[in-house]
Amino acid sequence: MACTFIRLAGCPLRCTYCDTPQAIPFDSGEWMQIDDIVTDVQKRNRPLVLVTGGEPLAQRHCSELLSELLALGCEVQLETSGAYPLASLPVGVRRIVDLKTPGSGEAERNRLDNLSCLCAGDEIKMVLTSRADYQWAAAMIEQHRLGQGDVPVLLSAAWGSLKAEELCQWMLDDRLPARLQLQLHKVIWGAEATGV
Template sequence: MITCSVSEQLRITEIFYSLQGETSRVGLPTVFVRLTGCPLRCSYCDTAYAFSGGQNMTVAEILTAVARHHTRYVTVTGGEPLAQKNSLLLLSALCDAGYEVSLETSGALDVSSVDVRVMKVLDIKTPASGEVKKNLWSNLTALHAHDEIKFVLCNESDYIWAKQVLRERDLVDKCTVLFSPAQDQLSPTVLADWILRDSLPVRLQVQLHKLLWGNQQGK
């Protein structure tokens, strides 16, 4: 049993149970722990409701909430989870409790201290996101084979830019790379055609949860 002091709290927007809609774990029943707050303002953000509000919870309280759902998979997301220093403690505590844990992070904050057992899903911001200057490229050296890199693409210019980054930084030699179309901005079919035309060694990611439930929060 983990005993947490008052200082070991996090600001939580929501904890919910759903199907994983992204990454190589797509379709798996997963508990999502959404932390409050984010230093970025991406043009396509679909979780602006997590920028503020929420409630303080200790790591022990979060573990209790997660345990109510009988699944082995937990995703810590945001907002930007790493904006809260105690997120590192939470990630390790979840791993210690036996869960297979993934972290969804913007790629703007240092990931080198994240527990190696965690699958890091690192978002590389494209020009159309409006936050391309926030990419912390040194994060690429902290990735392992089980981690994943995600590009959210808004248009063909983003695609061309991502192809260049893919090649120049040898990303496919590091881990799985995901290309995801921004909702209502780039057709998944068009992106699929580009990937096939160029024989890119990337995985097309279509957000399963939005196909099933639209933009409903807590899904």
């Protein structure tokens, strides 16, 4: 689906597989006012807007931006590490929570209380670096009964660390209630392309 992608700078996490290190510094990118972002989104006139980072919830005015985007009448998604509380986000924002696996180096940042805030239209994502991460993810799915309701679980192989075909086979063998997610932008434009 055509999507306007808004990347907010700044991230306090240091995931081992981060594919956007240029977004880690809080002073990276281009400073923009919320009104200017909204105007740009209106000009693009796409049915979906995704706000990501860095870690977007590390930005003080992220909720305000999300509210303004919702007012445009398009679908608004927020991709977050889940290291920040989700309960106070504007109603209508679809949340994609990236549970951090042990291989990310940031698993201790997971706020598992965020799982109870998720509802239909939200998603849980886990990026896996190894078989050990897969086993951790399978245990999380079972322990928290993930993927059994209206909130799908998406498993993604960390680019350069785990082959998607291996992950796919493990999921098939275990009949895991999760979807395989590929980083399509890397498949289409190549792993080094940015801004696509």
